[in-house]
Amino acid sequence: MxxxxxxxxxxxxxxxxxxxxxxxxxxxxxxxxxxxxxxxxxxxxxxxxxxxxxxxxxxxxxxxxxxxxxxxxxxxxxxxxxxxxxxxxxxxxxxxxxxxxxxxxxxxxxxxxxxxxxxxRGALRQSVSFRIGNVDCDIGRLSMDFAGASQSLTALEGRILRVLYDSAGEDCPKSSIARQALFREHDPRDKTIDVYINRLRGKLLELDAASGDAIKTIRGVGYRLNSVPNNES
Structure with missing residues (x-):
């Protein structure tokens, strides 16, 4: 349309x-x-x-x-x-x-x-759930939950989280996020990824202050998601 x-x-x-x-x-x-x-x-x-x-x-x-x-x-x-x-x-x-x-x-x-x-996305939604800090993330339902509160995720936010999760504990270059979540090559002038990372940090922070800094900035490279328990089924 x-x-x-x-x-x-x-x-x-x-x-x-x-x-x-x-x-x-x-x-x-x-x-x-x-x-x-x-x-x-x-x-x-x-x-x-x-x-x-x-x-x-x-x-x-x-x-x-x-x-x-x-x-x-x-x-x-x-x-x-x-x-x-x-x-x-x-x-x-x-x-x-x-x-x-x-x-x-x-x-x-x-x-x-x-x-x-x-x-x-159907196959992805059937299986991927994990925890970031104290927050439960369900990519299938596109939601993050903690202590009875919930934050919805957009499809792109879900894809970015999945890319970060796949390399949890390791540096994740912006080039990888761009290719796997935005489906294009990374342009250093494009701040799309930065905007979405800030949105995800804000949603984590609203749910649980202790989990708000789970996504770390790696200068000159990209981001790193702190190691998370594997709840994937």
Whole structure:
């Protein structure tokens, strides 16, 4: 689903999207998009592209609404922005962020990688649970729990935690996190991983102060998750 009010952008996507297996649908207004998000139709789509600056509303608000209802991969599109605007979109729950003008070929590759990850998530969800400090993390349910309190995780947060868990007790380079969780090569100028790590630390801290520093920063490398008990079943 493409939520975009610039007709030329939509036409470019339709003309240049060379994979005939994909169906591209479009909504041109925030009002239409909001109705779509709150309907059962959203479950039929593998990925949603949302323009941040729509004529009649905010793409970020649509992103917030969608994240309350679905874990469908969402890529935000913007004609103007900087590191802060990208961080805002990611903090709300976007899986990716592209700037206009963009390469349709690259965008298509990003969409397919996100969709493939979502399809493969079923097997991941059946088996992976572990503890960070005193906090129980369940990647299947996309939640963290401690003493009766719970914090939900986005799909991308879950993938990042899984990458950190797989190398628990060892340094985990940002390049590995980017490839395995964001499905792209790491760009040192891109602060996506840093934003998400800070969000995860905040959620851990809210649940249990003693567990808030379990994810350590390794300068010049990436991060390290303190050794955790293996509850994987």
């Amino acid at each position: 493409i939520i975009e009010d610039q007709r030329d952008v939509v036409e470019m996507l339709r003309l240049s999207w060379s994979d005939s297996r994909d169906r591209l649908d479009c909504l041109a207004t925030a009002k239409q998009a909001s109705r779509f998000i709150h309907s059962n139709e959203i479950a039929a789509y593998d990925c949603i592209l949302i323009d941040i600056n729509l004529t009649d509303g905010s793409g970020l608000e649509l992103l917030r609404e969608a994240r309350l209802r679905s874990d469908v991969p969402i890529i935000m599109i913007s004609g103007a922005g900087d590191a802060d605007s990208r961080a805002d979109a990611i903090s709300v729950g976007a899986d990716d962020y592209v700037m206009k003008p963009f390469s349709v070929k690259e965008l298509r590759a990003r969409v397919h990688r996100l969709c493939e990850a979502r399809l493969g």
